Amino acid sequence: MTEKFQILESKVNKPLTYLLMGLIWLVVLMVAYLVFYIMYDLFDYGIKKYFVNKTSDLFFNVLIFFALSVCCFFLIYTLIFPRKKFFHRVIVNEKGISIYNCKEEIVKEVLYSNLQPSRQGSYSDVHHRDNAKLTKTTIVTHTKNEMGTIEEDVIDLYFDYFMIKNRYELHRHFLLGIQTFRPDLKIHPSTLERYYLTPETKNIKPNTIGAALIIGGFIIVFFGAVYALVLFLQ
Numbered sequence: 001m002t003e004k005f006q007i008l009e010s011k012v013n014k015p016l017t018y019l020l021m022g023l024i025w026l027v028v029l030m031v032a033y034l035v036f037y038i039m040y041d042l043f044d045y046g047i048k049k050y051f052v053n054k055t056s057d058l059f060f061n062v063l064i065f066f067a068l069s070v071c072c073f074f075l076i077y078t079l080i081f082p083r084k085k086f087f088h089r090v091i092v093n094e095k096g097i098s099i100y101n102c103k104e105e106i107v108k109e110v111l112y113s114n115l116q117p118s119r120q121g122s123y124s125d126v127h128h129r130d131n132a133k134l135t136k137t138t139i140v141t142h143t144k145n146e147m148g149t150i151e152e153d154v155i156d157l158y159f160d161y162f163m164i165k166n167r168y169e170l171h172r173h174f175l176l177g178i179q180t181f182r183p184d185l186k187i188h189p190s191t192l193e194r195y196y197l198t199p200e201t202k203n204i205k206p207n208t209i210g211a212a213l214i215i216g217g218f219i220i221v222f223f224g225a226v227y228a229l230v231l232f233l234q
Contacts, residue, residue: 005093005177006173007091008169009089009091009092010091010164010166010170012087012163012165013163013165016165017163028075031071031075032072034064035069035072038061038064038068041061042058042061042062042065087162088100088102088157088159090164092170092173092177094177094181095112096109096111096112096113096114096174096177097109097110097170097177099157110153110155112177114144115142115143115185116143116144117184117185118142119150123188124189125186126140126178126185126187126188127139127140127188127190127191128191128194136158138155139154139171139174139175140152140153140155155174168195171195172195172197175187175195175197179197
């Protein structure tokens with residue numbers, strides 16, 4: 001059975017990743033424009049005149065200038081210097097799930113053999129968890145810590161602006177591995193339904209078009225907001 005279990009590797013969604021990076025650069029340019037505009041206004045009107053005639057405006061503009069400058073430098077630093085640390089490679093195989101960094105070092109590993117039943121009285125041992133905005137889904141398992149206490153071990157495949165294209169498939173394949181190698185563990189029924197792992201839906205190909213439509217809608221709304229902001233600045 002182990003030999004038949006396929007290895008699934010993560011795929012980076014390059015178009016969406018580069019799009020998000022481009023949007024961040026666009027925000028950087030807009031913030032830089034505001035910084036330049038405030039500086040130009042201060043020197044064009046005259047700092048001395050500002051201090052005499054518009055004292056409150058002067059301090060407010062200086063405060064905004066420094067705040068926007070810090071924001072701009074922070075965004076540039078995030079995009080340029082630690083960019084490699086955001087890249088991760090995920091592999092799901094017959095042992096479990098492993099997450100590698102850009103240096104091919106394992107930064108997180110959840111093995112099927114290390115999974116534990118949840119605390120007494122819990123309805124399931126493995127389940128999925130959505131955030132409040134329903135924009136992020138993680139898989140919650142249970143393992144023993146160094147003290148021997150069973151605690152939640154969350155599998156999070158969100159790495160800032162490096163978007164994984166097959167995150168759903170990785171989640172599903174990991175859960176399928178639990179069904180295959182750890183049938184003693186109970187997966188929550190709603191998780192089985194969501195990932196098409198019930199006996200009735202196991203052979204049905206999951207439909208991920210809805211997620212693509214949500215992402216497309218988000219991109220359209222974001223571009224609309226950026227366009228409206230550009231018109232406002234003009």
